[in-house]
Amino acid sequence: MxxxxxxxxxxxxxxxxATAVFGLSLTxxxxxxxxxxxxxxxxxxxxxxxxxxxxxxxxxxxxxxxxEIGGMRADQVARKGIGWVxxxxxxYTTLTVRENLLLASRERSGPAKEAVDEAVAAVPxxxxxxxxxxxxxxGGEQQxxxxxxxxxxxxxxxxxxxxxxxxxxxxxxxxxxxVIELSRSGMTILIAEQNLNFVLGxxxxxxxxxxxxxxxxxxxxxxxxxxxLQNQHxxxx
Ligand code: ATP
Numbered sequence: 009m010x011x012x013x014x015x016x017x018x019x020x021x022x023x024x025x026a027t028a029v030f031g032l033s034l035t036x037x038x039x040x041x042x043x044x045x046x047x048x049x050x051x052x053x054x055x056x057x058x059x060x061x062x063x064x065x066x067x068x069x070x071x072x073x074x075x076e077i078g079g080m081r082a083d084q085v086a087r088k089g090i091g092w093v094x095x096x097x098x099x100y101t102t103l104t105v106r107e108n109l110l111l112a113s114r115e116r117s118g119p120a121k122e123a124v125d126e127a128v129a130a131v132p133x134x135x136x137x138x139x140x141x142x143x144x145x146x147g148g149e150q151q152x153x154x155x156x157x158x159x160x161x162x163x164x165x166x167x168x169x170x171x172x173x174x175x176x177x178x179x180x181x182x183x184x185x186x187v188i189e190l191s192r193s194g195m196t197i198l199i200a201e202q203n204l205n206f207v208l209g210x211x212x213x214x215x216x217x218x219x220x221x222x223x224x225x226x227x228x229x230x231x232x233x234x235x236x237l238q239n240q241h242x243x244x245x
Contacts, residue, residue, distance in 0.1 A: 012073070013038045013165050013196040014059065019068035019078075021051070021058040021220075028054040028064070029220045036165075038073070041187070041197035043207030043228065046217035047242060052200035053095065055217070056167045059198070060092055061085050072165070087115075091163030095170040097154040101142035105134060105153050108142060112160040127156035131186045133179070148179030155186060165196040172203035184210050204242065208232040216241045 014036040021029035029051040036042045044052045057064045062082040070078040077085050086092065100108050106124060113123035128135045133152040137145065145153065151171055158166055168187065172180045180203065187210045191197050201207050207214060208228050216224040216231075224231075224241060231237055 011038050012036065012071070013040070014198070015069070015071040016055075016059070017069040017071070019055075019058055019066065019070060021054050022065045022067075023054075023063075027220060029058065029217070031068070032217075032222055034215050034222070034225070036196055036198055038164075038196055039191075039194050040213065041191040041199070041211040043211040043214040044198065044200040044217060045202070045204070045207060045214050045231075045242060047244065048202075049219075050217040051220040052202075052217060053169055054220075056092075056169050056198065056200050059085070059167060060090065062092075086161070089162075089164040091158035091161050091166045093151075093154045093158050093166065093168045093171060095173060097147075097150040099142040099145065099150050099153050099157075104139055104141055105145070106138040108153060108157055109134075109138075109160055112157045115161055123160045126162075127159050130159045130190055131156040131183075133182050133186070148175040148183075151175060152179070152183060152186075155183065159190065163195065165198065166190065168197065168199045168201070170201055171199065172201055172206040180206060204232075204238065 012035050016032055016034045019032045044055055046052050054064055058066050059070055060082050061080055066078055069076060072088055109124045109127050110120050113120045131152050134156045137149055171183055184206050199207055211228045214228050214231050215222055
């Protein structure tokens with residue numbers, strides 16, 4: 009089996025006749041955490057959609073632990089072990105948080121309680137929310153539940169789409185800690201995010217996109233230590 013969790017090779021992603029990502033090549037090692045950075049509209053979300061096979065047309069090769077998944081549907085990709093935390097969270101608002109997690113646990117074997125316990129251990133913010141209905145949750149709480157729900161599926165690779173967007177700093181910090189712990193436990197992580205601190209604290213490498221093209225891939229440390237690189241690639245002119 010390949011030791012690379014994801015290998016994107018010359019991947020082009022289109023919506024109808026509009027190309028959003030041009031010839032992207034990116035490798036994510038097993039157990040590695042990588043951030044996708046870029047200004048608004050750079051193609052971060054589209055890249056995750058391309059890997060998942062959801063809502064975007066793909067050209068090029070996407071391999072998951074050596075297996076080509078570029079032609080698979082999103083449900084097939086998910087069953088392979090790729091978890092997805094969408095930016096709009098998609099919590100069932102009429103169900104409680106516990107019920108949301110139990111629903112997700114139907115996809116896996118073993119006791120449902122174990123699944124909920126695992127999710128709570130991974131995302132401690134969720135514990136006090138278990139009896140609450142989805143509709144009663146703040147944006148940050150919904151995000152915590154969305155990550156916990158993905159963990160229930162025991163993914164080998166977790167794709168997070170803008171997990172910090174619009175959230176209070178204290179929640180962002182707690183969710184970042186959860187992602188760091190998941191990464192430490194061996195999960196491969198790919199985060200599309202505009203919040204630079206979130207990405208730099210949770211990843212080992214970053215890939216920067218600009219207008220759908222990769223313009224830089226380097227260590228998170230190098231990017232974090234270089235105001236010049238940040239200015240060049242992320243500042244709004
Ligand atoms: P943001 O941080 O603003 O979400 P992003 O880097 O995630 O930006 P994408 O959402 O991937 O960027 O968008 C990349 C390009 O694709 C943009 O030009 C956007 O307008 C376009 N796009 C995104 N979704 C669709 C869609 N469903 N149909 C058509 N074009 C789309």
